[in-house]
Amino acid sequence: MPDRRLIKNFDYTLVLLVMALYAAGALTLYSATRGLDGLPDPLHFVKRQALFFGVGLACMLAACLMDYINLTNWTRYLYAGNLLLLALVLLLGHEVKGAKRWIQIGIFDLQPSEIAKLVLIITLAKLLAEKEGKFSGFQDIFIPLIATLVPMGLIFLQPDLGTSLVLAAVLMGMLYVTGLHRRFLLALCLAGAAAAPLSWFFLLKDYHKARLLLFLNPELDPTGLGWQLMQSMIGIGSGGPFGRGLFNSTQVRLQFLPEPHTDFIFSVFGEEMGFAGAAVLLLLFFLLIYRILWIGAHSKDQFGALLCCGVAIMFTFQVLVNIGMTISIMPVTGLPLPFLSYGNNALLVNLIAVGLVLNAGMRRHKIQF
Amino acid sequence: MTKLMLHRVRMIFIMVIAIFILLSGRLAYLQILRHDYYWNRSEKNRYARVTLSAPRGEIFDREGRLLVTNRPGFGVSLMDMGDGYDRETIEFLSELLEMETEEIYQAIRGQLYMRYLPLQLKNNIPFETIARISEHRWRLKGVDIAVRPIRDYREGSTAAHIFGYLGQAEIDEYTRELWAAAGYRYKEGDLVGQDGIERVWEPWLRGQDGEQLIETNYLGQAINYLDRREPVPGHNLYLTMDLDLQRVVEETLARWVRIIREEGNKHAGRAVAVVLDPNSGAILAMASYPSFDLNTVRQDYNLLQDDPLKPLNNIAIQGYYPIGSTFKMVTGTAVLEEGLFRERDIITCPGVITLYNDTKSCYRNHAHGPVNFFDALAVSCNIYFYQAGLEAGIDKIAHYAREYGFGSPAGLTDLPFEKGGIVASREYKAVATRGEAWYPGDTMSAAIGQSYNSFTPLQLANYAAIIANGGIHYRPYLVQQVVDSQGRTVKETVPEAIRRAQVSDRTLALVRQAMRRVAQPGGTAWYRFSRLPVAVAGKTGSAQVDVIERGIPSHSLFTGYAPYEKPEIVVAVIFEHGGMGESSAVPAAAEIMEYYFTGTIEGVMDTNARSAAD
Structure with missing residues (x-):
């Protein structure tokens, strides 16, 4: 039985917020998928996502049980295991639309790149916490840097540009x-800036480049991706101040919108609400x-502080890039919107991440003996 | 937690605030400020308008016989059935329709986001091909055999110049605006009347296209059929033309051209006839020979344009002809009406006359001896009319020519481009020759219908009609009645007397008597008309065309009416280079009248008899 004080510090607000976001996501998901061709049940996606929400809630609560500090003992195994999965997915993963992201286990498709985000947050929190905030030089950031670049590289190979950028x-x-120190941050930023043109010429594929630049002027390519981006903006813009109403998205019904249940779910929400x-x-x-x-x-x-900050940064980045993409202020990188986009792995991982935050919140005061 | 870390978390939080302000700002911009723009874009996304063509109005003759209609033509279209176009189907179609597969793929690519429209591959496909496609229908995906109206001219080349034909509109901005102002919307490629009634009556025949509003998906496939505005069929026209008579007129012209060519007149080729009702101006028949087949005119167009006989031209209203002796009623009217000659005054015809250093003669220098007005017209004595012309003067001759409707269009507005002809006059010569004076010799030529005088066959008929009906110039017309698709009469033509010729009834009666003499024993046209059950009045003519080149036969002309006592029809006929009036125009006119009054033509037999006798 958890301590009374632990229960007192349980952050119900956070859970309610997550549930509200999930509810908005489930309604939009229904709107986006009920008319899909070849779907045996209009609730197919909604049900599947609900199942994982249930499992995820359980995992979230489970993640609260044991003091998160114990994670530091398992970090290396989590990290190694995740690298193994990321390597496996490149070997065994099945290809969807030119990318190998999933390993099929029964009816469940495991997506190691989603897990990698949380594992990296835990890993970095452990590595950086040991420094106690006293960074002296490059040698101190060398290990965290390598620890990030390895999974980032593996994810990039899938290819999944969006998720590898989340890790960065x-x-x-x-x-x-x-x-x-700001000097080092600046140096890292400069290194990143220097790597950008290199990766532009050597790493990025043409379709990546096209997608990255499209948001600057989606009308340039009115037939392909740019057209899809335009359709997203048309959907959101035509929604106006109060929207067309729930389930009334014409962009979805007439199939103008690409990926309405995953990457572009916000367009549906924006049009309807x-x-x-x-x-x-x-x-x-x-x-x-x-x-x-706050936690x-x-x-x-x-x-604990680093764990929470890592999760906050992950969510912020994904919200910015996903919504930003649908309204054409961010490149099209294919990141899901947390709790709304359809994606079992992402939902599960996000809920566990919230669970760890709740865990940290419950144990925010040092227990006095 | 260190102070530095706390500070950094706060900075992160400030960045988060900034990010959310950025996102909500952009959303406010798109959803509030630019809402109208994106709303319109989404409407345009969703809706497409498809034109439903209105069936074009039909054309009937005066008896209600169908002349021009629309026949279902078979067209093959390819449709995207939701999963793209089928490769095998395209290959099969390419073979059947004799189209390259690349041509079909190109058409598909050209369609872009208009997949709600069946892709029209080919129209007017022969029935055998349609049958073969139907046999294989089970393996052809998305193939649609659509029935599309094709204008069907039931009579082929009959009355081709009256009906006119359709052609694709090549519409410049100016014309489009002009039509839009009149309430008609045309698109590039629409079929529009190019000539004849199809052209002039285009707005009535056309009807109003309907429209179907379609909701489409992202591929342009139709999802929902929304508002539909039914097309309004075009109005039907009932003509004054009589199909049987028109056919007879055309056959008669063709037959007489053939006959005189067989007789060795290699210059003969074109002929024209107008038959109208002198009591209303209604045109009963109007033919230009040679004609052309309206059903194939678009394919034959270049060939027809290169033909030296210019079959496309409606010479009945556009051809200019010197009308020779048929003009003599004008000169006669001038002297009688002005009191210069009395009808019984005698002029002695010596056959040849030299006046003002110019020698002129009657036909083959034949001396007619003493002739009065009636005799002179009956035998077509040139000498009499030279004298009469000199007596009246060119100004009076020109004046009475205009009274009889020459020099300006007869007023037919049912066909485009009727021409007005040229009345020989002092003023005209001054302009044509840059200031040359008018000489008495010119007056003599003008008095017998030469000089600058040149008129259209319709004017020649109208002239006889004015004389026949006692001086009324009726507007010639072809469209009797306009009836809408529900059978309601929309417009009914009432005969319109444009003006009254300022010629006394007495003079007109004298002229009619003289014209009667032409078709009586001793007159130039007696032989041909003697067979008819009714009394005919008229005038023959042979007009010199090109005095410079000797040996080219003159135009052969006749204009007249029947019955003499109570005129019912006017017939005017011209055979280009058809020789003397009696050699072609007169017998052709006689046959036309014979058919009108008896329903048959004995003249055909007679022609053979004549040929045998020669």
Whole structure:
């Protein structure tokens, strides 16, 4: 039985926020998928996502049980196991639309790149917490850097540009929080800036480049991806202040919108609920991230604080890039919107991440004997 | 937690705030400020308008016989059935329709996001091909055999110049606006009347296209059929033309051209006839020979244009002809009406006359001896009319020519481009020759229908009609009645007397008597008309065309009416280079009248008899 004090510190707000986001996601998911061709049951996606939400909630609660500090003992195994999965997916994964992201286990498709985000947050939190915020030089960031670049590289090979960028953002954010001197941050940024043109010419494939540049002028390519991006903006813009109403998205019904249940689910939400709905949704995300940061700031130790900050950075980055993509201020990189986009792995991992944050929140005060 | 870390977390939080402000700002911009723009874009996304063509109005003759209609033509279309176009189907179609597969693929690519429209591959496909496609229908995916109206001219080349034909509109901006102002919307490629009634009556025949609003998906496939505005069929036209008579007129012209060519007149080729009702101006028949087949005119167009006989031209209203002796009623009217000659005044014809240093003669220098007005017209004595012309003067001759409707269009507005002809006059010569004076010799030529005088066959008929009906110039017309698709009469033509010729009834009666003499024993046209059950009045003519080149036969002309006592029809006929009036125009006119009054033509037999006798 957990301590009474632990229960007293349980952050119900965070759970309610997650449930509200999931509810918005489930309704939009129904709207986006009920008309899909060849679907035996219009609720197919909704049911499957609900199943994983249930499992995820259980995992979230389970993640609260044991003091998160114990994670530091398992970090190396989690990290190694995740690298193994990332390597396996490149060998065994089945290909969907030119990318190998999933390993099929029974009816479940395991997506190691989603797991990698949380594993990296835990790993970096452990590595950086040991430094106790006292960074002196490059040797201190060398290990975290390598620890990030290895999974990042494997994910990039799938290829999954979006998720590998999440890892980079998490690394930068966590180094910053840890107190890395601005000089080093600047140096890292410059290194990244220098790597950008190199990767542009040597790493990125043409379709990547096209997608990255499209948001600058989606009308340039009115037949392909740019056209899809335009359809997203048309959907959101036509929603207006109050939206067309739930389940009334014409962009979905007439199949103008690409990936309406995954990457572009926000377009459906924006079209149906309008600016009012979108603002409420943004507010929910904002409160979620605020609560996570608050818990991080009140953690009893560095590890907990870094864990929370890592999760907050991950969510913020994904919200920015996903919604930003649908309204054409961010490149099309294919990141899901947390709790809304259809994706079993992402939902599960996000819920466990929230569970770890809740865990840190419950144990925010040092227990006095 | 260190102070530095806390500070950094706060900085992260500030960045989060900034990110959310950025996102909500952009959303406000798209969903509030730009809402109208994206709303319109989404409407345009979703809806497509498909034109439903209105069936074009039909054309009937005065007896209600169907002349021009629409026949279902078979067209093959390819449709995207939701999973793209089928390769095998395309290969099969390419073979059957004799189209390259690449041609079909190109058409598909050209369609882009218009997949809600069946892709029209080919129209007017022979029935055998349609049958073969139907046999293989089970393995052809998305193939649609559509029935599309094709204008069907039941009579082929009959009355081709009256009906006119359709052609694809090549519409410049100016014309489009002009039509739009009149309430008609045309698209590039629409079929529009190019000539004849099809052209002039285009707005009535066309009807109003309907429209179907379709909701489409991202591929342009139709998802929902929404508002539908039914097309309004075009109005039907009932003509004054009589199909049987028109056929007879055309056959008669063709037969007489053939006859005189067989007789060795290699210059003969074109002929034209107008038959109208002198009591209303209604045109009963109007033919230009040679004609062309309206059903194939679009394929034959270049060939027809290169033909030296210019079959496409409606010479009945556009051809200019010197009308020779048929003009003599004008000169006669001038002297009688002005009191210069009395009808019984005698002029002695010596056959040849030299006046003003110019020697002129009657036909083959034949001396007619003493002739009065009636005799002179009956035998077509040139000498009499030279004298009469000199007596009246060119100004009076020109004046009465205009009274009889020459020099300006007769007023037919049912066909495009009727021409007005040229009345020989002092003023005209001054302009044509840049200031040359008018000489008495010119007056003599003009008095017998030469000089600058040149008129259209319709004017020649209208002239006889004015004389026949006692001086009324009726507007010639072809469209009697306009009836809408529900059978309601929309418009009914009432005969319109444009003006009254300022010629006294007495003079007109004298002229009619003289014209009667032409078709009586001793007159130039007696032989041919003697067989008819009714009394005919008219005038023959042979007009010199090109005095410079000797040996080219003159135009052969006749204009007249029947019955003499109570005129029912006017017939005007011209055979280009057909020789003397009696050699072609007169017998052709006689046969036309014979058919009108008896329903048959004995003249055909007679022609053979004549040929045998020669």
